[in-house]
Structures are given as structure tokens and as C-alpha cells.
Amino acid sequence: MKIVFYGAGNMASAIFEGIISSSLLNSHNIYLTNRSSEGQLQDFQQKLDINYSYDDDELLTDADYVFLATKPYDFDALSERIKDKIQPGNHFVSIMAGVPINQIKNKLQMQNPIARIMPNTNAQVQQSVTGITFSDTFDAGHKAELFKILNSFGTALEVEEEKLHQVTAITGSGPAFLYYMYEQYIKAAIHMGLDKEHVDAAVRNLIIGTGHMLEASELDIEQLRENITSKGGTTKAGLDALKKYPVEDIFTDCLEQAIKRSKELSE
Numbered sequence: 206m207k208i209v210f211y212g213a214g215n216m217a218s219a220i221f222e223g224i225i226s227s228s229l230l231n232s233h234n235i236y237l238t239n240r241s242s243e244g245q246l247q248d249f250q251q252k253l254d255i256n257y258s259y260d261d262d263e264l265l266t267d268a269d270y271v272f273l274a275t276k277p278y279d280f281d282a283l284s285e286r287i288k289d290k291i292q293p294g295n296h297f298v299s300i301m302a303g304v305p306i307n308q309i310k311n312k313l314q315m316q317n318p319i320a321r322i323m324p325n326t327n328a329q330v331q332q333s334v335t336g337i338t339f340s341d342t343f344d345a346g347h348k349a350e351l352f353k354i355l356n357s358f359g360t361a362l363e364v365e366e367e368k369l370h371q372v373t374a375i376t377g378s379g380p381a382f383l384y385y386m387y388e389q390y391i392k393a394a395i396h397m398g399l400d401k402e403h404v405d406a407a408v409r410n411l412i413i414g415t416g417h418m419l420e421a422s423e424l425d426i427e428q429l430r431e432n433i434t435s436k437g438g439t440t441k442a443g444l445d446a447l448k449k450y451p452v453e454d455i456f457t458d459c460l461e462q463a464i465k466r467s468k469e470l471s472e
């Protein structure tokens with residue numbers, strides 16, 4: 206199998222590093238290209254023993270899956286770069302937020318199968334939650350094969366194309382929203398009199414441990430929280446303070462704004 210990445214930035218590298226770590230494919234199956242930062246591709250080649258090229262004929266010939274991994278606003282330039290070189294066997298996999306299948310088809314002027322996926326950067330540790338939607342032209346055999354690739358760097362769920370807006374906000378951008386909360390937690394903790402280095406390390410371990418608990422426990426999140434909350438204790442005092450703020454409303458606004466932006470990008 207041959208997989209090509211047009212774009213080797215934050216999200217693409219999380220995916221190909223995730224695929225390689227999973228051992229599903231050999232790094233020799235994967236080809237990278239980007240706009241012009243050859244040094245970055247050389248670094249990936251050294252680190253991962255992966256191929257790179259700026260020759261689109263070489264990249265697209267016999268490519269089974271072609272990942273479109275530029276920013277949405279760079280897709281026009283990418284389309285111009287590759288549209289005359291596309292091969293009948295190329296199956297396209299777009300990771301671009303908010304760019305509809307129809308727009309991809311029109312810009313690339315082709316009828317090849319297209320999948321849109323919405324992964325997240327947890328792909329790098331094989332923990333992406335990835336939404337996927339397919340064009341009508343994507344056959345069952347290739348769908349199954351692509352699911353195998355996606356499952357090598359996390360879990361994948363098929364959704365209607367319209368629902369990708371929600372997936373983009375909730376799990377695509379989701380890690381950034383959680384990181385932001387952790388940042389605020391660390392800032393607040395530093396004000397409690399411990400030094401920054403200790404707080405950083407302690408909170409990282411707190412987050413990692415809590416993630417492992419979610420993974421290992423069969424209890425729902427509410428029950429896990431209640432198990433920590435003694436009657437009249439410290440957790441209850443802290444939670445009572447938190448509940449004075451409209452935390453759910455804050456997240457509703459956050460997700461609604463991200464969904465709105467995803468819809469704007471698709472227009």
C-alpha cells in the first residue's frame with residue numbers, strides 16, 4: 206500500500222507517526238510532501254525512515270490513499286498543484302476542517318473517491334477519535350481498508366457529512382479546549398503556594414491518572430466524581446464554588462462558536 210500526505214504539519218504528522226507506531230504499515234509505505242520546508246521533511250525522514258518528494262508524478266503514481274492535509278485556505282494552491290496529475294486509483298482522504306466533499310471534487314476536477322475525516326492530535330499516541338464520511342464513489346473494500354488505517358491511530362466513527370461540524374468542534378478541537386482548562390487549573394494551583402515546576406509535574410500526572418481511570422473504570426463520570434466527594438469534605442467545598450459559575454453554558458458557547466466557524470469555512 207502507498208499513502209501520500211500533502212501537508213506534513215501538526216495533524217498530518219500526528220497521523221503518520223501514529224500509523225507507524227502502530228506497526229500497521231511500514232514507514233516505507235508512506236510518502237510526505239509539503240509546500241516548501243524541505244528541512245522539516247528531512248527531519249521526518251531521519252527520525253522515521255519515511256519517504257518524501259516534491260515530484261507529484263512520483264507521489265501520485267500508484268498512490269492508494271492521498272491525504273489532503275493543508276490548511277483549508279491553502280487548498281486552492283494545492284488543487285492547482287495536483288489536479289492534472291491525479292491517477293484513477295487515488296483515493297482522497299481530506300482532513301481539512303469545513304471543506305465539503307463537493308468542493309474538493311470540483312477544485313480537483315475529478316470523480317475519484319473522497320473521504321473526509323476529522324481526527325485529533327491524540328492520533329500521535331494512537332488515541333484519536335476520528336469522524337469519517339464518504340463520497341458515494343467509495344467502495345466497500347476501500348472503506349474497510351481505510352477504517353483499518355484510521356483504527357491504527359485511534360477509533361473511527363462514520364457520520365453524515367453535515368454532522369462533521371459537530372465532530373470538528375467536540376473532538377477535533379476538543380483537545381485544545383481541554384488543554385486550555387488544564388492551563389487555567391495550573392495557573393490557579395501556582396497561586397496556592399507551591400512552586401511552578403512541582404505544580405506542572407503534579408497536574409500532568411493528575412490528568413494522566415484521571416484519563417487512565419476513565420479508561421479502566423466501568424463507572425460513569427458522575428459516579429467517579431461522587432466517589433471523591435465526601436460529605437462535608439474538601440471536594441464538596443471546591444465543587445460548590447465551581448457550581449456558582451455557569452460551566453455548562455461556557456462550554457455550550459465554546460462548542461457553538463466552533464461549530465459556527467466550521468460552517469463558515471464550508472461556505
Ligand SMILES: NC(=O)C1=CN([C@@H]2O[C@H](COP(=O)(O)OP(=O)(O)OC[C@H]3O[C@@H](n4cnc5c(N)ncnc54)[C@H](O)[C@@H]3O)[C@@H](O)[C@H]2O)C=CC1
Pocket residue numbers: 211212213214215216217238239240241242274275276277279282283286300301302323324325326377378
Ligand atoms: N491541528 C489539529 O488539531 C487538527 C487539524 N485539522 C485540519 O488539518 C489541516 C492541517 O492542520 P495543521 O496540521 O494544524 O496545519 P499545519 O500548518 O501544521 O500544516 C499544514 C501543512 O500543509 C502544507 N502545505 C501548505 N500548502 C501546501 C501545498 N500547496 N502543497 C503541499 N503542502 C502544503 C504545509 O507546508 C504544512 O506542512 C487543517 O485543514 C485543519 O483543519 C483537523 C483536525 C485537527
Ligand SMILES: O=C(O)[C@@H]1CCC=N1
Pocket residue numbers: 302373377378
Ligand atoms: O482549528 C482548526 O480549524 C482545526 C480543526 C480541528 C482542530 N483544529
